[in-house]
Amino acid sequence: MREFVQFTLGGISFGMVYAAIGLSLVLIWRGTRILNYAQGAMAMLTTYIAFTVIGHTGSYWAGFAVALAAGVLLGALIERTVVRPVENKPPLNAVVVTIGLLVFLEGVAGIIYGGQYRSFPAAFSITGLHAGSVPLGISLNDCFVAGAVLVAALGLAALFRYTSAGLRLRATAFNAYAARLLGVRVGRVLTLGWALAGLIGALAGVLVSPATFLYPASMDSIFVLGFTAAVIGGLDSPAGAIAGGLILGVALNYVGGYLGSNLVPIFGLAALIVVLMLRPSGLFSTTTSRQV
Amino acid sequence: MTMARHAGIALAAAVVIWVLSVSLSPFRDYQMADVAVYVVAIAGLTVLIGQSGQISLGNGAFMAIGAYTTVLLQLHLNWPLWALFPASAAIAAVAGVAVGAAAARLRGPYLAGATLLLAVALPSFATQFASVFGGDQGLGLTVTAPAALGATFPPTRWLAWVNAGTALIVLILLANLARSRIGRSWRAIRDDETAAALAGLNVARLRILAFVVSAACAGLAGAMLAVYSSQVSPGAFTLTLSIALLTGAVIGGLGSLAGALWGSLVIVLVPTYVTDVATSHGLTSTVAANIPVAAYGVVLIAVMILFPEGIQGGLRRFWGITPPTATTPFARLNSLRRRPPASEHQEEGTT
Numbered sequence: 230m231r232e233f234v235q236f237t238l239g240g241i242s243f244g245m246v247y248a249a250i251g252l253s254l255v256l257i258w259r260g261t262r263i264l265n266y267a268q269g270a271m272a273m274l275t276t277y278i279a280f281t282v283i284g285h286t287g288s289y290w291a292g293f294a295v296a297l298a299a300g301v302l303l304g305a306l307i308e309r310t311v312v313r314p315v316e317n318k319p320p321l322n323a324v325v326v327t328i329g330l331l332v333f334l335e336g337v338a339g340i341i342y343g344g345q346y347r348s349f350p351a352a353f354s355i356t357g358l359h360a361g362s363v364p365l366g367i368s369l370n371d372c373f374v375a376g377a378v379l380v381a382a383l384g385l386a387a388l389f390r391y392t393s394a395g396l397r398l399r400a401t402a403f404n405a406y407a408a409r410l411l412g413v414r415v416g417r418v419l420t421l422g423w424a425l426a427g428l429i430g431a432l433a434g435v436l437v438s439p440a441t442f443l444y445p446a447s448m449d450s451i452f453v454l455g456f457t458a459a460v461i462g463g464l465d466s467p468a469g470a471i472a473g474g475l476i477l478g479v480a481l482n483y484v485g486g487y488l489g490s491n492l493v494p495i496f497g498l499a500a501l502i503v504v505l506m507l508r509p510s511g512l513f514s515t516t517t518s519r520q521v
Numbered sequence: 522m523t524m525a526r527h528a529g530i531a532l533a534a535a536v537v538i539w540v541l542s543v544s545l546s547p548f549r550d551y552q553m554a555d556v557a558v559y560v561v562a563i564a565g566l567t568v569l570i571g572q573s574g575q576i577s578l579g580n581g582a583f584m585a586i587g588a589y590t591t592v593l594l595q596l597h598l599n600w601p602l603w604a605l606f607p608a609s610a611a612i613a614a615v616a617g618v619a620v621g622a623a624a625a626r627l628r629g630p631y632l633a634g635a636t637l638l639l640a641v642a643l644p645s646f647a648t649q650f651a652s653v654f655g656g657d658q659g660l661g662l663t664v665t666a667p668a669a670l671g672a673t674f675p676p677t678r679w680l681a682w683v684n685a686g687t688a689l690i691v692l693i694l695l696a697n698l699a700r701s702r703i704g705r706s707w708r709a710i711r712d713d714e715t716a717a718a719l720a721g722l723n724v725a726r727l728r729i730l731a732f733v734v735s736a737a738c739a740g741l742a743g744a745m746l747a748v749y750s751s752q753v754s755p756g757a758f759t760l761t762l763s764i765a766l767l768t769g770a771v772i773g774g775l776g777s778l779a780g781a782l783w784g785s786l787v788i789v790l791v792p793t794y795v796t797d798v799a800t801s802h803g804l805t806s807t808v809a810a811n812i813p814v815a816a817y818g819v820v821l822i823a824v825m826i827l828f829p830e831g832i833q834g835g836l837r838r839f840w841g842i843t844p845p846t847a848t849t850p851f852a853r854l855n856s857l858r859r860r861p862p863a864s865e866h867q868e869e870g871t872t
Contacts, residue, residue, distance in 0.1 A: 264630035266637070314826045321576060324633050325771055325825045328578065332764050333818020339811030445811075449760060453638045460631065491649040494642035501638055502623050505631060 235366025236486040237479055242371035243440075244478020245378040249433035250455025251462060251470035252382060253426035258464050259402035260422035261316055263323040267307070267330035269452025271427060272434030274334050275299045276443055277342055279435055280349060289350055296431045304427020308420045316419070338445040346447075349438035374436045381432055382471055385425065389467075398422060450494055454481070457501045527696045531689050538685045542678050550677040552789060554749040557684035558742050559785035561691050563769040564778055565738025568695055571776020572704060573731035574711030575624060579636030580739040581763035582643040587613045587743030588753045589647070592660045602664060606687060606744050613740020614733050621732030625725045640763040644755035659754025662747060680749045687745060691738060696778055698734070707731055739766075761814065768817045771824050774831025783832040791816070 250268060257265045265271075279296035283289055311330060315322040353369040389395035400408040401418045409415050433455070434448060441447050458477045462469025477500060484496045542550055566580050587609035594600045594608055620639065624632050647654040654660065670679065698704055709717040710724050718724050747753045769788040773780025792813035799809035828835060 258630075264634065266633070311822050311826065318829075320630065321570070321574075322825050322829060324576060324630060325767065326822050328633075328764060328767065329818045329821025329825070331818070332761070332768075333815050333822065336811045336813075336815025336818055340808050340815060343805075343807045344811075446760070449641055453634070453641050456634045457638065460634065489649065491645045494638070494645050495649075498635075498638045498642045501635055505627055505635065506623060 231363065232486065235364065236482045238365055238367045239371070239486075240479035240482030241475060242367060242374045242478075243437075243482060244458075244475040245375045245471075246433050246437040246451065246474070247455045247458040247478050248471040248474025249378045249381065249429050249436070250452060251459035251474050252385070252467055253429040253433070254456060254459045255462070255464060255467050255470045256385075256422050256426040256429070258459075260398070260419050261312070261323075262320070263312065263316070263327065264456075264464075265423075265426065266324070266327040266452075267334060268426065268430050269448035269455070270331045270334035270338075271300065271303050271307070272430040272452075273443075273445065273448040274338055275303060275427075275431035276349065276434035276438050276448075277338055280347065280443060283350060289352055293352070293435055296435045297428055300427040300429075300431025300434075301424045302427070304423040304425070304430070305420050307427075308423035312423070313416075335445045342445070344444060346442040346444045349435075349443045351439035355439065370439065377432060377436060381429055382467070385429070385467065388425075394418075394421065453494070454497050457497055457504075460501060461504050523700050524697060527693050531693050534689055535686070538681075538689075542681045542685070547675050547677040550675070550681040551749070552793070553681040554677070554684040554745070556785045556789045557681075557688040558745045558749070559766070559769055559788050560688045560781055561745065562739050562742035562766050563773065563784050563788075564688075564692060564695055564781040565735040565742070566766050567770040567773065567775055567777065567781050567784075568699065568738075569731050569735035570770060571774075572699060572711065573707040573728060575728060575731060576633050577624075577636045577732070577735060578633055578760075578763050578767060579620070579639035579643075580735065580766050581758050581760070582636075582639045583613045583616060583736040583739035584743035584746065584762065585643055585647075585753075585755070585758035586616050587740030588747040588758070589654060589660075589743075590740070591744040591747045592662045592753045593653075595662045595664075596660060602683065602748065605748070606741055609744035610737040610741040613743065614737040616740075617733040617736025618729065620736065621729035624732055625728040637760070637763075640758075640760050644758055647755040655754070657755060659752055659756075661752040663751060664748050684745045684749055687741065691741065692778055692781075695734075695738075699778070703727070703730065764817060768821055771821055772831055774833035774835075775829075777831070777833040779836075780831050780833035 250272070253268055254265060257263060257268075275296045278299045279292035281292075282295045283292035286292070307330065311326055312323070315326050351370040353373050355368045355370045357368055358365045358372075389399060397408070397413045397418045398421065400411070400413055401415050401422075405415050408418075433451070437451055438447065441451065454477060455474070458474035459470045461473030461477060462471070463473075477497070480500065481493050481496060485493045538553070542553060545553070562580060562584060566577065570576055590609040590612045591605045594605055600608065620636070623635065627635060647659070648656055651657075664680075665676070667679075706717070706722050706727050709720070709722060710727055714724055743758075746757070750757075765788050769784030770781065771784070772787050773782070773784030795813050795816065796809045799812055800806065824831060830837075
């Protein structure tokens with residue numbers, strides 16, 4: 230029972246990271262109907278930038294801020310340069326381009342930083358918290374991870390709900406053609422969507438790297454699980470991505486805790502297949518699935 | 522008629538391979554065996570993507586299945602080479618049925634994501650069940666050239682013959698398949714699934730069949746890889762391998778079997794060349810090893826944006842041959858709309 234509580238609480242912090250990656254995928258999917266396979270690699274690169282800044286300034290928060298800013302810039306830059314030409318092409322072209330981006334960014338990181346595993350600092354203490362004398366299986370930093378993603382998600386929700394930029398984002402996601410007729414500059418809105426996704430992805434990278442170490446492929450497995458979280462939530466629903474991330478994080482932490490950590494990716498695959506077989510449109514999707 | 526033409530081309534290719542294998546150095550023979558592995562794997566992938574319109578980022582995982590099948594059968598049952606290859610292809614095909622059944626219900630990005638997860642997840646099996654699969658170290662196997670060729674016969678030339686010969690047979694089979702009723706049905710469901718279903722084609726079964734063919738090719742390629750590198754380890758079947766296969770298929774030209782050869786040559790020869798140049802200019806081995814990876818990325822993006830029909834498409838245009846897939850009139854109508862509606866079925870409302 231004590232183990233069960235520990236695994237549950239520990240799973241929440243990982244789940245919030247999957248949720249953040251899932252959320253960034255949903256942001257891009259809603260706007261452009263493109264699944265950004267480079268999201269994890271972008272987060273890896275911004276985390277390396279944070280690593281360099283922390284090394285030079287000695288301040289964690291300077292690195293944290295620079296990583297988020299770099300995420301915004303990288304997202305916008307990628308949308309403008311390589312994604313824009315394939316936005317209206319067959320879906321396969323966008324898949325290949327973002328896969329190309331994934332290997333390109335990993336190759337660049339390997340050239341600049343080498344392949345060795347580096348330890349990335351945590352914002353707060355990583356020693357386990359106790360309730361009385363009972364260990365909870367989580368640390369202050371885990372609470373920070375979960376809290377930071379929650380704050381970012383609420384911030385996004387407020388942006389979508391209360392600002393005119395958010396209204397344009399929603400209009401474009403709903404029907405880009407009609408939005409354009411009503412005077413929305415759709416191109417700019419799509420760039421903004423990618424920039425926001427870059428921000429959330431960068432946040433996820435900085436938050437998860439103390440637990441995974443930092444190396445060029447370090448975000449691969451985090452990305453595929455974030456993708457699974459987004460699919461569980463339905464790819465269309467930001468709230469669904471958060472819920473999907475939490476469900477997946479807790480479930481996989483049970484697998485890792487009770488059965489062995491090598492099996493986590495296999496069970497992630499199984500979860501994805503089961504969800505796609507039973508409910509291809511996800512658990513929280515609002516649109517119907519396509520039929521033949 | 523088609524069969525005769527394909528056999529003729531294959532016979533000419535066999536002569537070229539024989540001349541090359543005899544005249545080239547052992548290292549080049551080894552590279553020829555390597556190219557043959559990629560030709561088989563990329564040909565399988567290009568049929569899947571170009572003909573049936575499905576994508577797989579997980580064919581490296583099927584190669585792993587084929588490679589481990591070969592090693593385990595050789596190690597425990599001491600099967601001969603001619604039996605190992607079909608067995609590996611068959612086991613990978615069975616795995617292809619399982620994945621294809623799931624894949625038949627998935628579209629574009631979902632399918633790519635699920636197969637991506639397969640590529641990331643499968644190598645961890647080898648680590649988890651180390652007693653069977655040898656863990657991170659992997660397993661070794663020994664394949665020797667038949668004694669009839671003489672004691673002084675270079676083993677690399679034998680490997681080049683085995684792999685290149687297998688690749689030729691696979692290319693003939695795939696070329697005939699693409700020209701057959703099945704190939705036409707694949708192209709029909711690729712171009713318009715609903716119309717193909719209304720015309721009486723069993724869309725789900727055809728999509729699964731494409732996956733099975735692609736998986737069998739990948740499994741065979743894995744067996745060839747195991748034989749010529751005489752060992753198998755999970756490190757050889759990372760995501761990078763699956764992406765290298767995709768890169769080869771895209772460079773060569775999706776759907777074209779000749780393109781699979783161009784793609785394989787680029788995938789095998791360019792990284793070796795780039796690494797040599799980089800090391801000779803005093804760059805460290807880490808940098809030199811990562812340059813081809815970054816180059817794969819640049820090539821994937823550039824080819825997709827600038828000339829999506831790849832090398833073979835470029836050659837066809839050069840010779841003035843129109844590709845067999847003419848665009849439908851509807852493609853022009855659709856291009857008048859700036860972007861397709863956000864969701865294909867959004868107009869139908871929610872349920």
